[in-house]
Amino acid sequence: MSATLELRRLAMPLVRPFRTSKGEETVRDVLVASWTDSDGVTGWAESAADAEPTYFPEYIDGVRQTIEQVLLPLLAEGVDSAEPLTAGGVRRAFAEVPGNPLARGLLETAVLDAELRRHRMPLVDFLCSTRRPIRVGVSVGIPGDLDTLLSWVGGYLEDGYRRVKLKIQPGWDLAPVRAVREAFGDDLPLQVDANQAYTPADIPLLSRLDEFGLVLIEQPFARHELLGHAKLAARRGTPVCLDESVLSLDDAMTAIRLGGADVINIKPSRVGGYLTSRQIHDVCLANGVPVFCGGTLETAIGRAANLALATLPGFTLPGDISATSRYYAADIGPSFELDADGCLTAPSGPGVGIEVDLDAVEEFTVESTTLTL
Template identity: 35%
Template sequence: MMIKEVQLSIIKMPLKSPFSTALGSVNDREGIIIKVLDEEGRTGYGEVVAFSTPWYTEETVRTSYHMLKDFLIPIVLNNPIKHPNEIKKYFDHIRGNQMAKAGIETAIWDLYAKKVDRPLWKLIDGVQSEIPSGVVVGTHEIKDALSQIDSYLQEGYKRVKVKIKPGMDYKLLKEIRNHFPTIPLMADANSSYSLDDIDLLKSLDEFELLMIEQPLAVDDIVEHSFLQKEIQTPICLDESIITYHDVKSAILLNSCKVINIKIGRVGGLSNALAIHDLCQKHQIQVWCGGMIEFGISRAHNIALSTKEGFTIPGDISASSRFWNEDIILPEVEVKHGFVKAPIQPGIGFEINTKRLQEVTTYIEKYKK
């Protein structure tokens, strides 16, 4: 494959309602949509999931734009690519910048799957044609959280994740458990605790959570290993896992029992697949994490989630969870708690060009 053109569109869309985490709130979502075009006129789409500000990882929309324009796009325009698996080799000498790399790598996966005329999920040997869907409650307000959970359960979601932070943890989970004693429930701390909070973290064991996601520091693997020995609740790592090597370290140290795989955070679909395989080998459970994304990243997440290790419902909610109108057609729908993997080649969704244009704030094309 020769890529002859790459188009970057910065887009911006308001969320239906603000999404709060221990680290801050998101009201408007910016992102970059990447379109790659090959010499035969085929197209592929990817999405950069970095936020406007560096609150979740150090990348932002603008740092990833710079990385793409000045480093990554010239590489893909100037090298023949036989298979998307080769891209990570080309990107190896560029440190970090996982979300920028993932955006363009996933676009090329889509293009390649279209070239070989197969749905992306089949190309990567996915096995689940219907994947269980979970949802994230984006508020720390108890009353709000309870009513959101109630309506999400009515919509059929199979797992509920709530955000916790110091001061809004035990109380919130206690109320949720009083109202919903048996729902599959998990808590995401977004790295807002330390080992000084060990008694509090132990007290959460009574809620029989599926897992607690990223309780300790963003860059920690060692202290999580200590914490996992002290608490019953399985630890799931999110922010701490950026590379394949991080997963090896976490396995060696028994730092977690579960890993949240996000294609963006780990630098692309090839890395996500390698991490999935390694986790399978070591009985580490995996699920696919969300990034309050638009439909294109969601479509890539659906493909990844069809792999056999993805047995826990991921953050794969419907387009309508966050958006009044998504940028793909059809939109992602959750029926009876499941999302169907598409049958069309590539990511299997069309671009809603009218909607994409409406939300685009900046556009640029790069040619060979």
């Protein structure tokens, strides 16, 4: 086997600043990988890693170092050199690597995309799913004031989004939710996302959100606070959704057993790729736990793959897979825009389904590393 892995760090300007309880972004720092196998077929993948370990324990420089110093040597030792590498081969080679789902998932997904492109198979078919329109929502960052928030939400509803998720933090929670509910009515599917900004001591405050008829409250407490999430969920008020708490299939199963997850947000990059995402989906479906596909301001690469995942039957809630124009004026692949029903559809091409714009990748690249195997 002879293969090349290229890791590129991109600087992607956002249409508007995106602020959460963890900070504000004006330019998305994105790590993408391309894997060119022994047949000359190239597959692509995108990481959710940030420049700093803000949301996840892993971060861009750490992911790159793990791939270069740990994962690629394991592949060189553990795979059959006579055949092109497969995603299954990657998974077996990394079976004893603890943690590091972002690094493992980036490499596995790039190899999977190349494998599927070689066989002319769309990711939707590989997942044993059926292509269908996917209802999508919009995640609204924290603005400077309520008037700006209402203007943003009104614009997104005019664009056709069918669900709104508000980022919240201590001091920015009850008032913005009340303002949006009063301005746009009780029929608007509305949910909130705290990104771990609260503690179980805030349960009385968070309980006051029940009056607004929210779809769910996402990740109010730190990722390790499963018992705190279970205590909040036991109230049977607003459903509790876990995001950062779920880094693996085991995490999802534990959360379900403890009663800490009424809903799970599956972010493929965060859990180690699309094979694990499918497993988490299947476990949730078997246990009656609805899921939706989360987002990390993906480029066209991640957006296309997430749309394919979201066609699985357990994804019954609108995902955070916004239209391209929600985040980027220019992307590294084809634009995705809402249809008249507020839906997006997974592309039909092989692998993740899109052709990457190599010129655009080059334009946005700030660092690149080429590794051979």
